[in-house]
Amino acid sequence: MSSLSPPPLAAAPTHYENFPVASWLCPPRLRPPIAAIYAFARTADDIADEGDAGPAERLEALRDFRADLAAAAGGAAPASRWPEVFGPLAFAMREFALPEKLLADLLSAFVQDIEKTRDRAGYADRAELLDYCRRSANPIGRLLLHLYGVTDARSLAQSDAVCSALQLINFWQDLSVDLPRGRRYLPREDCRVHGLAEGDFDRFAPLATTAPPSAAIALVASEVAWARGLMQEGAPLVHRLPGRAGWELRFVVQGGSRILDKIEAQGCDTFSARPTLGRGDAALLAWRALRMRRQSAA
Template identity: 35%
Template structure:
C-alpha cells in the first residue's frame, strides 16, 4: 500500500479504538460485526442472502474477524510514519513493526476468546461462536501467521512456498465455514483446501499489477518467472509481453486444476451449505475464464466480472443446487 502519513483503513483504525471501548453484550457484539461487514464489504450483502438466518450472525463474526486480521496485516500504520521525516526505508520498518505489534495484540485477543474476557466487540462475538460450534484455535492462528508472513519480502521462491502461504491465508477460512455447518472431518477439509487455494491463486493472478504497485508484492513464484523469462521490470512496465502471458497461463491452469480437485466437495454438503461453496467455485473459474479472454494480460487492466455475469452465475448455481445437480467443472477452455 502507499505509505501516507495519518491514513488508515476503517477497520484498521476501528481495531485501535474498539479494544478500548466499554465491553458490549454478545447481542451488541454480533450487531457490531454485522454493521462492520455491511458497511465495508459489498459482497457480504450477496453472501447474507445465501446463508441460513440462524448461521448469519456467526458468519458475520468470523468474516469480521478474518477481515480485521487481514487489514491489520495489510493496512495498519502508526500515527507517525512520514517518509519525509524518517526516510522511506525507516518508514517501512516502522510500519512493519507496527503491524506485527497489532497482530500480536490480535492474537492476545484471540487467546481471551478461548478462556478469558475479550475486549474487542468482534472477539466477544467470536467467543460465543467458538463455543457454539466447537471451533479449534488453529485456523485462526494460521490466519494471523499468514499476515506475519506478509511482512517479509513479498516474494515467494517456488510454487511449494506459495501453497504453504495459501495453507495459512486461505484454507483456514474454508475450515471455519465447515465448522459452522457441522463438518469437522478430514476429507471435506481436504477438498475445501483445494477450492480455497484455487480461489486465493485466482485472486493473486487477477491482482498481479495491484499487488505490485500498491504493496510491493509478487505472488508469482520466482523460479517460474525465471523459467518463462519474466522479471520484475516486466511487471512494473504494465505491458504484458508474450513471456508474461505464457507464465500467467501456466499459473491459471494450476488454479483451474485445484478447482477441479475441490469440486467433489459440493455434493458432500447439505443444501444449506452447498450453494455458497458451489458459487465460490463457479465464480473462481469464471474469473480464470475472464483472464483467459484478456489473453492473460492482467497488467494493463484488472479483470472483472460484469454485473450481468455475476447475476447469471448466481441464478444458474442456485438452480443447479436446487435440482440436486451439484457442480461439474466445464471442459478445459470452456465457460465456467
C-alpha cells in the same frame, strides 16, 4: 448451547472478498458465528494492509490481536482495542467450539505477508505458496465446514483445494495492484521456467511503457491453469454439502472460475488491468450453479 445472549452481530463486510459471509443463503443460526469469523479476518487483514502504518507497527498490532484471540479462546477478557471483534468471536468460540488454531493460522499468514512485503521477498516455488494458502485461505473453508458439522477427510481436502484456488485466483487477478506494492506471489521457480526473474516485472507494471512480453503472458496462463485445476479438484464438495451450504459453495466456485475466464479473455495480461465480476455476470453464475446441481442429479 448456553442460555447466554449473543453480543451484537459483527460489522457487515465492506470489502470485496471471494468468500461468502453471512449471506441470505446461510441458515440464520449460523449467521452470527460466520459474521464473527469474517470480522476477525477482515480486521486482521486491515491491520496488515490498510492505512499508513509501517511494518513494525503492523506486526506489533497483530501480536496484540493474537493475544486477544488467546484470551477469547481461554475465556478471559480481551483488551478493549477491538471489542466489536472479540465480543462476538468469544461468544462464537464458546457456542460453536471454533478451533483457535485455524484462526491463529490466519494471523500467521498476515504476519508473513507483512514481512515478505517489507523485505520485497517472494516465494521459491508452488509448494511454498501453497503453504501460505494453507494458512491464509484454507482455514476459512474449514471453519465453515466446522459450523456445518462436516468433518470427514475428503470434504476437508476438497475445501482446501477450493480455498487455495480462490487465493491463487486473487493473486493472478491482482498482479497490476500487487507488483507496484512490492507483493510478489509468482513463484520464482515458475518464473525461471519461463525465462523470467522477479525484477523483470518492474518493467511492465501499470503505467510502465513496456508491454508484458510473451513469456510473462505464458507464465500467467500456466498459473491460471494451476488454479483452475485446483478448483476442479475441490468442486465436487458442492454435492456433499447440505442445502443452502451447497448452493453457497456453487456460487463461490463459479465466481472464482468466472474470474479465471476473464483473465484468459484479456489475454492473461493482468499486469495491465484487473478483471472483476459485475452485475452482468450474475445470470451466468446462476445458470452455471444450477447446471452443477443438474449434473449432480444425473
